[in-house]
Amino acid sequence: MNIIISNSSNEPIYEQISSQIKELILRGELDEGDLLPSIRGLARDLQISVITTKRAYDELEREGFIQTMQGKGSYVAGQNKELMKEKKLKIIEEKLWEIAEESKLLGLNYEEVEAMLKILFEEV
Amino acid sequence: MNYSLEIKNLRKEFKGFTLKDLNIKLEPGFIMGFIGPNGAGKTTTIKLIMNLIKKDGGQIKVFGKDHVAAEKEIKDRIGFVYDENYYYEDLSIRQMKNIVSKFYSKWDDNQFNSYINEFDLNPKAKIKTLSKGMKMKFSLAIALSHQADLIIMDEPTSGLDPVFRRGILDILYNIIQDENKSIFFSTHITTDLEKIADYITFINDGEILFSEAKDKILDSYRIVKGSTKMLEGNRDKFIGLRETDVGFEGLTNNINQIESSFNNDVLIEKASLEDIMVYSIRGE
Numbered sequence: 376m377n378i379i380i381s382n383s384s385n386e387p388i389y390e391q392i393s394s395q396i397k398e399l400i401l402r403g404e405l406d407e408g409d410l411l412p413s414i415r416g417l418a419r420d421l422q423i424s425v426i427t428t429k430r431a432y433d434e435l436e437r438e439g440f441i442q443t444m445q446g447k448g449s450y451v452a453g454q455n456k457e458l459m460k461e462k463k464l465k466i467i468e469e470k471l472w473e474i475a476e477e478s479k480l481l482g483l484n485y486e487e488v489e490a491m492l493k494i495l496f497e498e499v
Numbered sequence: 500m501n502y503s504l505e506i507k508n509l510r511k512e513f514k515g516f517t518l519k520d521l522n523i524k525l526e527p528g529f530i531m532g533f534i535g536p537n538g539a540g541k542t543t544t545i546k547l548i549m550n551l552i553k554k555d556g557g558q559i560k561v562f563g564k565d566h567v568a569a570e571k572e573i574k575d576r577i578g579f580v581y582d583e584n585y586y587y588e589d590l591s592i593r594q595m596k597n598i599v600s601k602f603y604s605k606w607d608d609n610q611f612n613s614y615i616n617e618f619d620l621n622p623k624a625k626i627k628t629l630s631k632g633m634k635m636k637f638s639l640a641i642a643l644s645h646q647a648d649l650i651i652m653d654e655p656t657s658g659l660d661p662v663f664r665r666g667i668l669d670i671l672y673n674i675i676q677d678e679n680k681s682i683f684f685s686t687h688i689t690t691d692l693e694k695i696a697d698y699i700t701f702i703n704d705g706e707i708l709f710s711e712a713k714d715k716i717l718d719s720y721r722i723v724k725g726s727t728k729m730l731e732g733n734r735d736k737f738i739g740l741r742e743t744d745v746g747f748e749g750l751t752n753n754i755n756q757i758e759s760s761f762n763n764d765v766l767i768e769k770a771s772l773e774d775i776m777v778y779s780i781r782g783e
Contacts, residue, residue, distance in 0.1 A: 387714075387718065388714075389714075413676075415528075415675065415676045415678065416676065418672070418675075419672040419673065419675075419676065422668070422672070422694045422695070423694065424530075424695070424696065424697045424712075424713055424714060425528070425529070425675070425697060426529075426697050426712055426713075426714060427714055430714075
């Protein structure tokens, strides 16, 4: 598992960590039950405060991505797959909404948009 | 909750200088950096904790116990690195170690030897032949070799090169993997603290300006840069300002106010600990 932190980014470090871990989980690179580094070990490896890593893990736990067990560590949480799928569907829906709005503003009709989408589907 | 270190309303009076209303709390498992300009009271505070000088008021507890009543017991568990080190100059490192190690119930000779090796020190070298940096390394080796639960250090890395300082940071990070250990150290080298510190206490002129989580501090302050004419009517929004012929630079801890007053007409950047320290002290 790789976590790369930028000191010069405007995004707070704890957010960079939680985003990257979420990404790894959503992409399937981290599986249900995988053990995450300890908050102290991660702080040492990234050379940051343990308060920061704890904050990142607290957020991930609040959002249901990981579970922390006292004395044992933090694990990637189980019921992820359904949650993940729903979140991804929601993101796609939001993007499609934007596309629909912009297309209408531009005066495109449905068939024109569909044609564009068809080409893109083949390219991706 | 048993704090590793708990200071309440600490007070010490000297002619011409008073340390007052000092309140500091450090939980086990964390690192607190103690910053402030020369003469602010950092060394005095540390001397008071270690009972090297007597306090005039307030309370100091280490591991939940009074620092005077339980002094011996506490000091067995403290790794202390002090700026001036009082060693017998004619003794060798090994001889000096043999004397000092007797004071500690959990002395670990193997650990000491491994640090001496890592720090490239010759155990047979006489103390008087050591450079300032080497003496500091020797002090560190002693402080880290008796399973101390609290490490207190006064400017432990002054006189040490950046390569070695990074090495010390690595050692401190390893110590703090044990969530029962804590570290309290004063330093001028704010860049070291920007990495490793969990909490920062800032002292100036005998009083504490803030004692907070490092991330919170760095999140609250910003450096603002813009043209001088924008300052009209806005000077009070800054803690410190630097005006030149080509514009101004100021420190603020009121980010929202700045953003609404100036919109996008100014450059807003993160403030370093050094920025915060310098502007807070220099003021306007």
